[in-house]
Amino acid sequence: MSTIGLNVYSTVNNTTATQTDYQRTPYGYTPTLYVCVLFVILYSVTTTLHVLQTCWSRLWWLFPTAVLAGIAEVIGWSGRLWSSINPHAADPFLIQIVTTIIAPTPFIAANFVILGHIIKRLGPQYSRLSAKWYTFIFCSCDFVALVVQAIGGAQAAGASQNGQSSDAGGHIMLGGIVFQLVAICVYALLAVEFLLRYHYDRPFRRGARVFSSSTTDALDRGTRFMISALCMIWIYLFIRSIYRTIELSDGWTGRIITTERYFNILDGAMIVLAMFTLNLFHPGLLLGKAAQWKRINTSQAGSLEALEKQAKSSTSSL
Template structure:
């Protein structure tokens, strides 16, 4: 049964639950405030054009759902939340691309299938294409009369699927880089340690140099471990974007009268919850906690 058939009063097919919308508004507001504080304190300026914009869109979307919980007969907040919540993860994925680029620059470009600049060029371009498709489809849908035509919906689906595929490709390349970098650097450490032992057995005055070299290697090991932790946060963020992308793709393929879009639990658990976990994971596993302190806004 279609949306207009079973609930003439609601564009959703239900009335959004007030307390749920408030919970997500609070979660994104707190996480966003923490992200801003971390960006300033740790000098990770890239947070502002990526995560911060995405969280602002999430807040607009969930505020619109709260608005609908107070006046479910009014259509504009329904369209507002659809557009903003669909677009927001594009900016979260841009953060993931940037962090991987920093990791490649620091640990070694020889371990990566692509150079950092190519990661940014390729995947940011994919994000822009995805963003344009979703914005065009969403804007068209918002301006269309009810029932919403299939063409703008298909354009939005295309944008989401495009983003989903690019995120899966990015995640695979990121995992490949970290595995190769860890294995190669671990092997280099073992060779260096064996050389140090041999040198210490044959040279009386090598102790000071050996200690310095040992400290340098231990520092490098610690930084590799730090990058693993940071990229674990990036992996969680990427996985949550993928989960949400699968849900949104199926939802819009079913159409505006489909089962998923007309049942609130799926929006809350397969969009709101994954995006909340993505942002909290980056808060907790932030690079500033686990990597060497940055000397300035532009310098690592």
């Protein structure tokens, strides 16, 4: 990586110098004004919807996940909008490069929480990990990725402002992105294994389901829609993570990062689609409000306690 991609050059008066200056903007291009306005509006709309849906469903964990991701994306695209007006300013470039990289991380955590609840709903016996550990492990991985990317972004920004090489910061950011990509892939594999075991009734351990047969069918319809939504969201996030990995590997002045349409489609559009998909297939609508989530947790705890007592009783009788 080179500091050229993060440096700001002064504007000159003659035409030839102006063309050279344009090529040397921090982006390698000037962000398109209407595209930036469009994404600021889209992210503002989906974030507002998430706020309203969170208050309605009382699933408060969506505030530090989906809502926080939306706010970060609005900030990032506002920085790009600022750059479209003043393409040589350093501050908006640094704002957008950091926020747009880390913004999807809390959103990914929301998907981990939802899948953990689906595991509780359908049966923990079909999951390699318990729902509690599943959520804890992958949310922890997500947090580590967030911290690593933030540290890398801050180091790259600081090095740029001091006229030093931003290579080290870029490599740290790349490490955070790769770690996040690996976590997403492992998450997907375990989710697929869980769903296949549930479908073919191949549990790791035998246990009673949380719900009675009279309510399972109605709940399963919402669960199926939620699972389909998670699959779509995973595809969007996977595409975006692959793009970001290639982009940072290519360097600050590489062809990938200096081509605007790649960023607009493979980053901006992917996260917009993921966030609106969660608006449409909201866990509060498909899996119930907070009271129902709490009831499921309580029912599962009771079922597990009964199973443990049964196992102890069987052991003592032997």
